[in-house]
Amino acid sequence: MKIKRLAHVGIAVKSIDEVAKVYTDLLPLELTSTEPVGELRTGFIPIGETNVELVMSTEPDGTMAKFIDKKGEGVHHLAFEVDDIDAAVEELKAKGVPLTAEKPWKGAHGARVMFLHPKATHGVLIELCQYPEEH
Numbered sequence: 001m002k003i004k005r006l007a008h009v010g011i012a013v014k015s016i017d018e019v020a021k022v023y024t025d026l027l028p029l030e031l032t033s034t035e036p037v038g039e040l041r042t043g044f045i046p047i048g049e050t051n052v053e054l055v056m057s058t059e060p061d062g063t064m065a066k067f068i069d070k071k072g073e074g075v076h077h078l079a080f081e082v083d084d085i086d087a088a089v090e091e092l093k094a095k096g097v098p099l100t101a102e103k104p105w106k107g108a109h110g111a112r113v114m115f116l117h118p119k120a121t122h123g124v125l126i127e128l129c130q131y132p133e134e135h
Contacts (some may be wrong), residue, residue: 002079003080006042007111007129008051010077012067016043016054019073023055023069035108040064042108053079053108077115077125085112085130092116 013019020031023045031054034043039062043054055076057065067076076111082088092099098117107113111129118125 001091002083004083005051005081007079007081007127007131008053010055010079010125010127011074012076013054013056014068014070016041016056019054020045033109037106037108039051044108046076077127079113079127079129082128082130084133085114085128086092087130089114104128 010020016031016034020043023029024031029045029047029052031043031045034041036042036058039057039059041056041058045052045054055064057063057068064076067098089099089104098120100117102114104112104114107127107129110132113127113129116126116128
């Protein structure tokens with residue numbers, strides 16, 4: 001598995017618009033895109049080669065809403081860009097690493113994503129992502 005870079009740090013938020021103000025009003029950064037991803041809405045704030053990803057539920061009982069109810073707003077996950085997500089998943093499965101799904105699925109910006117279960121990573125939720133070539 002080749003890890004290319006830290007793609008983003010995911011932040012669990014109740015409101016992308018409200019939290020984005022921290023980055024755009026207090027810091028010289030810009031919210032450049034938002035998009036729906038299933039029952040989530042994401043917002044991206046680029047910083048060099050990486051991003052801050054603001055993630056909120058669009059449903060009151062959605063996964064991010066449940067996370068926030070339990071742990072509050074804040075850091076949710078680290079995402080690493082890999083060169084071949086299918087090979088990375090097979091490598092992790094061969095090592096016995098628990099994953100949150102059987103196969104990668106479509107995430108923001110057309111990426112294919114997979115999460116390592118936090119019980120295998122000392123409580124840190126790690127996302128692997130592979131972006132399409134034109135990204």
